[in-house]
Amino acid sequence: MPINVSNRVEKINLEQNVSLAKFSTIKSGGTADLFCYPTNLQELRAALAFARDKSIPVTILGGMSNTLISDDGIEGLVIRTTRLNEMKKRGNLLSVLAGAQLEETIDFAIEEGLGDLEHFYGIPGTIGGALWGNAGAHDHQISETVLFADFLDLHGNLFREQIIQSEFSYRLSPYKGRSGLILYEVHLALKPISDTHTLKTIALGYKRRRVEQQQFRYPSLGSIFKNPPDHKAGALLEGCDLKGKRIGGAKIARHHANVIINVDGSATSTDIRNLIVLAKETVFQKYAITLEEEITYLGRW
Numbered sequence: 371m372p373i374n375v376s377n378r379v380e381k382i383n384l385e386q387n388v389s390l391a392k393f394s395t396i397k398s399g400g401t402a403d404l405f406c407y408p409t410n411l412q413e414l415r416a417a418l419a420f421a422r423d424k425s426i427p428v429t430i431l432g433g434m435s436n437t438l439i440s441d442d443g444i445e446g447l448v449i450r451t452t453r454l455n456e457m458k459k460r461g462n463l464l465s466v467l468a469g470a471q472l473e474e475t476i477d478f479a480i481e482e483g484l485g486d487l488e489h490f491y492g493i494p495g496t497i498g499g500a501l502w503g504n505a506g507a508h509d510h511q512i513s514e515t516v517l518f519a520d521f522l523d524l525h526g527n528l529f530r531e532q533i534i535q536s537e538f539s540y541r542l543s544p545y546k547g548r549s550g551l552i553l554y555e556v557h558l559a560l561k562p563i564s565d566t567h568t569l570k571t572i573a574l575g576y577k578r579r580r581v582e583q584q585q586f587r588y589p590s591l592g593s594i595f596k597n598p599p600d601h602k603a604g605a606l607l608e609g610c611d612l613k614g615k616r617i618g619g620a621k622i623a624r625h626h627a628n629v630i631i632n633v634d635g636s637a638t639s640t641d642i643r644n645l646i647v648l649a650k651e652t653v654f655q656k657y658a659i660t661l662e663e664e665i666t667y668l669g670r671w
């Protein structure tokens with residue numbers, strides 16, 4: 371039953387026991403005790419005020435394309451950002467609310483005559499999730515294009531931080547591990563371009579390559595592991611003959627050993643995690659290298 375929470379003037383509906391599997395790109399995981407979709411700053415603050423009043427934890431989710439949600443669900447309030455998706459252009463600056471899809475952000479940038487994001491076309495998820503994990507492709511990472519970002523703390527205070535490039539590296543941002551931080555708006559400094567048609571063709575080419583690599587054929591989270599220094603995680607996993615290895619409904623993809631797929635929709639998050647543990651142990655036994663997850667585990671593990 372929805373709970374109607376009001377914070378002086380703003381209201382937001384909180385739903386109870388919402389199944390999260392349907393939103394996740396790997397289609398697994400349990401329920402959120404409480405769940406909401408704020409559409410503006412006031413609603414977001416109303417949700418945070420409710421969680422504060424009740425002393426319950428807050429979890430932020432974007433596109434859910436890089437998180438494995440526990441089968442036992444997530445305690446407290448889950449705030450999904452995907453309806454915070456406004457975009458504005460001021461000169462070469464593109465300001466995008468954190469829940470905007472990365473692909474829609476790139477479409478908008480190109481239509482507005484701004485380039486530099488095309489390499490990322492086809493990465494699922496939101497701009498907020500991308501900056502949080504410093505997503506990247508083709509030797510580029512999202513942080514390179516960001517000038518500053520706006521955050522909320524759990525009290526609803528809004529603050530702005532300049533991006534310091536040295537604080538970002540391969541799939542690592544200074545926000546990982548900082549609890550109680552909600553990325554609200556991302557400000558990107560982009561390159562003006564005149565030939566938007568060619569740029570869109572280039573972007574679509576990047577996406578087409580992903581389709582040809584079968585990235586979207588099965589539910590997945592993309593790459594499970596980071597590449598260790600001087601190695602490719604996929605090659606190490608392939609070297610251990612792990613392609614096709616299956617636990618329950620979770621299987622190491624034949625098209626890429628660093629991808630786990632929910633092969634027939636029946637995989638639980640526990641199957642997926644057990645397969646991750648098995649893969650890590652196998653690689654360690656053969657190569658004495660400990661693979662580190664690129665994905666994040668959320669919920670009651």
Ligand SMILES: Cc1cc2nc3c(=O)[nH]c(=O)nc-3n(C[C@H](O)[C@H](O)[C@H](O)COP(=O)(O)OP(=O)(O)OC[C@H]3O[C@@H](n4cnc5c(N)ncnc54)[C@H](O)[C@@H]3O)c2cc1C
Pocket residue numbers: 395429430431432433434435436437451468469492493494495496497498499500501502503504505506507551552553554585586590591592593666
């Ligand atoms: C088919 C496929 C291909 C992929 N290819 C790539 C690739 O080429 N490169 C790459 O880097 N990744 C890739 N990924 C992984 C994933 O798409 C990216 O990491 C993406 O940027 C995650 O964004 P998201 O919105 O889905 O994040 P989510 O999975 O929703 O969240 C990820 C983490 O960020 C936190 N978070 C999200 N939004 C906010 C916010 N507003 N404030 C605070 N914290 C937040 C969450 O709490 C969580 O811990 C791929 C995934 C798939 C399924």
